[in-house]
Amino acid sequence: MSRFWTRAQPVAAIALVLSVIGIPLWLVVVTAAKSQGEALNPDLSLPQHWQLLENLRQVWVDGEVPAAFFGSLLVVVPTVALLLTFGSMAAWVLARRATRLNAVLYALGISGIVLPPAVVTVVLLLRQLGLAGSAIGMIGVYTGIYLSTVIFFVTGFVRTIPPALEEAAQIDGAGPFMVFWRIVLPLLRPVLATATILICLYVWNDVFYAFFVVGGRLDTLPLNLFRVASAGLYLNNWHLIFAYVLLMSLPLVVVLAVAQRKIISGITGGAVK
Amino acid sequence: MPVTSAAVRERSPVRPLPAPDTPRRNTVKRQTHPMWFLAPAFAILLVFFFLPTLFNFVYAFTDWSGFKSSINPTGFDNFTQLASDGTLLRAVRITLVYAVLVALFQNLFGFGLAVLLERDNTLNRVARIFFLVPVLMSALAVGYIFQALLKPQGSLNHLLGIDYAWLGDTTWTIVVVAVIHAWKWMGLSMLIYLAGLKTIPEDLIEAARIDGASRARAFWSIRFPLLAPAVTFNVATALLGSMNGFDIVQATTGGGPARTTEILNIFIYRTFGQGLFAQATAMSLVLFLLVALLAFPVIRTLRRREAVL
Numbered sequence: 258m259s260r261f262w263t264r265a266q267p268v269a270a271i272a273l274v275l276s277v278i279g280i281p282l283w284l285v286v287v288t289a290a291k292s293q294g295e296a297l298n299p300d301l302s303l304p305q306h307w308q309l310l311e312n313l314r315q316v317w318v319d320g321e322v323p324a325a326f327f328g329s330l331l332v333v334v335p336t337v338a339l340l341l342t343f344g345s346m347a348a349w350v351l352a353r354r355a356t357r358l359n360a361v362l363y364a365l366g367i368s369g370i371v372l373p374p375a376v377v378t379v380v381l382l383l384r385q386l387g388l389a390g391s392a393i394g395m396i397g398v399y400t401g402i403y404l405s406t407v408i409f410f411v412t413g414f415v416r417t418i419p420p421a422l423e424e425a426a427q428i429d430g431a432g433p434f435m436v437f438w439r440i441v442l443p444l445l446r447p448v449l450a451t452a453t454i455l456i457c458l459y460v461w462n463d464v465f466y467a468f469f470v471v472g473g474r475l476d477t478l479p480l481n482l483f484r485v486a487s488a489g490l491y492l493n494n495w496h497l498i499f500a501y502v503l504l505m506s507l508p509l510v511v512v513l514a515v516a517q518r519k520i521i522s523g524i525t526g527g528a529v530k
Numbered sequence: 531m532p533v534t535s536a537a538v539r540e541r542s543p544v545r546p547l548p549a550p551d552t553p554r555r556n557t558v559k560r561q562t563h564p565m566w567f568l569a570p571a572f573a574i575l576l577v578f579f580f581l582p583t584l585f586n587f588v589y590a591f592t593d594w595s596g597f598k599s600s601i602n603p604t605g606f607d608n609f610t611q612l613a614s615d616g617t618l619l620r621a622v623r624i625t626l627v628y629a630v631l632v633a634l635f636q637n638l639f640g641f642g643l644a645v646l647l648e649r650d651n652t653l654n655r656v657a658r659i660f661f662l663v664p665v666l667m668s669a670l671a672v673g674y675i676f677q678a679l680l681k682p683q684g685s686l687n688h689l690l691g692i693d694y695a696w697l698g699d700t701t702w703t704i705v706v707v708a709v710i711h712a713w714k715w716m717g718l719s720m721l722i723y724l725a726g727l728k729t730i731p732e733d734l735i736e737a738a739r740i741d742g743a744s745r746a747r748a749f750w751s752i753r754f755p756l757l758a759p760a761v762t763f764n765v766a767t768a769l770l771g772s773m774n775g776f777d778i779v780q781a782t783t784g785g786g787p788a789r790t791t792e793i794l795n796i797f798i799y800r801t802f803g804q805g806l807f808a809q810a811t812a813m814s815l816v817l818f819l820l821v822a823l824l825a826f827p828v829i830r831t832l833r834r835r836e837a838v839l
Contacts, residue, residue, distance in 0.1 A: 259745065266646065266649075267653055269646060270646060270647060270653060270654060270657045271653070271657075273643075273646070273657075274657050274660045274661070277661075277713070278660045278661060278663060278664070279660075280679070280685070281675045281676070281679060282663070284675060284678060284679060284685060285675060288678065298681070298683050298684075299678040299679075299681075299684065299685070300684070300685050300688060301685050301688075301689075339574070342570075343570040343571040343574065344571055346567040346568070346570065346571065347567060347568045347570075347571035347572065349563070349567065350563045350564070350565065350567040350568055351568070353562075353563045354563050354565075362568065362572065365575070365580075366571070366572070366575065369575070369579055371770045371821060371822075371825040371828070372583070372818060372821060372822060372825065373773070373774045373814075373817050373818055373821050374579060374582065374583070375582035375583045375585060375586040375811075375814055375815075375818065376795075376798065376802075376814060377586075377589075377798060377802055377807060377810045377811045377814050378582045378583075378585035378586050378589055378811055378814070379578065379582035379585075381582075381585060381589065381594075381807075382577075382578075382581055382582050382585060386577075397574065397577065397578045398578050400574050400578065401574055401575055401577070401578025401579035402578075402579065404571055404574060404575055404579075405575075408571065423562070427562055433561070433562055433563060433564050433567070436562070437567070458665075458666060461668075462667070462668040462669060462670075462777075464668070464669075464670050464776075464777055464780075465776040465777060465795065465799070468799065469802065478668075479668050479670050479777075482668065482670055482671065482674075483670060486670075486674055486781070495678060498674055499674075499675075499678075502668075502671040502674065502675070505668060505671060506666075506667050506668070506671060509666045509667065510663060510666070512666075513659065513662060513663065513666055514659075517659050517662070520662070521658070521662070521721060524718065524721055525721045525722060525724070525725040
């Protein structure tokens with residue numbers, strides 16, 4: 258049994274990777290390199306004539322990739338910054354001052370982990386605030402949705418840090434902001450890395466909330482993929498859809514290849530200690 | 531900030547010296563950990579999360595729509611209308627079926643992968659990274675890939691030598707879409723199961739083996755029960771996460787065929803697009819209540835296993 262397993266395991270692992278992950282990814286690459294006629298019915302055959310670069314160039318223009326890329330960045334970067342700063346500020350006090358009020362606030366603060374956001378009425382609210390369709394509105398909505406996740410992870414982490422370091426700084430006369438900025442925040446680096454990875458994953462790929470809040474007003478990568486695909490499915494432009502998929506996924510795959518160890522420990526670090 | 535009354539009950543579990551609840555300590559705490567640190571986060575939560583949720587409970591009972599500017603209360607009209615044509619029950623049922631199927635498949639796949647790729651060697655490490663690629667990819671992109679793969683004249687039918695409309699079956703397509711959802715997220719479950727397997731000390735299994743347990747017996751009787759916390763976490767996140775799902779269903783079937791895969795968020799998106807804002811809000815409220823109802827038992831179970839989180 259054991260010897261059989263040692264022999265069969267590598268074979269099974271390789272076969273599984275090739276079939277379960279390899280086939281879908283192969284389909285993307287070969288279809289993205291085909292002409293429209295050849296890609297009409299996407300299959301696993303190699304393109305007769307590679308025109309990957311031409312297809313990429315075409316979606317770059319048609320799908321307005323540069324605008325979408327900057328739109329995505331415009332939303333993701335401030336969202337992450339706000340979440341990490343405000344989330345860890347709140348989590349620090351919630352973890353250190355165990356009052357009954359704070360227990361209630363904590364429960365409210367993390368409720369958004371499971372409760373679905375009210376996507377329809379948030380549009381109405383943004384209209385009343387004059388933020389409808391704006392990047393600021395989108396950033397606010399994402400921050401509201403994912404603050405729960407950050408507060409949950411960071412509060413749990415702060416509880417494991419002994420308060421002696423903070424006390425030393427307090428005795429030296431540092432105010433709360435100084436203590437937080439100079440002592441606490443640097444100690445939070447591992448959990449903030451986890452939170453950043455998760456938030457980037459969610460926000461970068463989100464299309465559902467973006468539909469409601471900024472649909473048609475601001476380009477983001479997933480929104481433009483949807484636009485290209487909705488037009489493309491009608492016109493059977495599979496080569497362009499997959500060229501776009503390739504363009505959009507490439508940065509993430511590169512990040513994964515470079516920082517895989519960090520990402521893996523980041524993702525699991527949050528769930529299981 | 532209403533600090534004073536609550537701060538009196540201050541407990542300090544971390545500090546070794548028992549100096550409980552003296553007013554002086556609370557003054558110190560108030561200075562060292564001021565409540566205004568909570569203000570920005572809770573202001574954002576209030577405006578962008580709690581207020582819209584509260585609005586859900588108001589606008590679900592109005593005739594808010596894209597066709598007129600006035601908004602009038604209509605009582606339970608939206609709900610009776612949704613219930614009378616069967617939409618409400620069907621959407622709730624489809625959402626629940628979808629969530630259960632996703633939780634089931636995602637955990638089966640993730641667990642299987644974790645067991646298969648458990649040993650730390652180069653091959654397994656590389657294989658794990660490959661299974662993480664779908665986790666990082668956009669769900670929309672995953673949906674389009676599978677739409678192409680599963681077309682009646684698509685590659686899968688070609689490989690299998692059959693002619694089946696995977697995404698056009700009114701009974702089984704929901705299962706197919708749930709498998710696709712599970713395919714995207716199985717890498718995440720795998721990582722969490724792997725981390726869980728690592729926490730189990732080797733000598734426990736050794737002891738069982740010395741006592742004469744077979745490999746299979748040692749696995750199922752000792753390691754598997756010790757994985758319970760990872761199972762709870764994975765099942766809870768898959769279940770509650772897929773109830774709020776949208777992208778994969780939208781990109782593969784768009785809710786079809788014959789609306790048999792129309793989960794709540796697809797319905798909300800579609801009716802919102804038609805300008806029927808009040809109906810969309812009513813369904814959004816239904817989703818909220820459904821998740822809240824299911825979340826409480828799930829969270830209680832999670833908290834009981836607080837050691838994991």
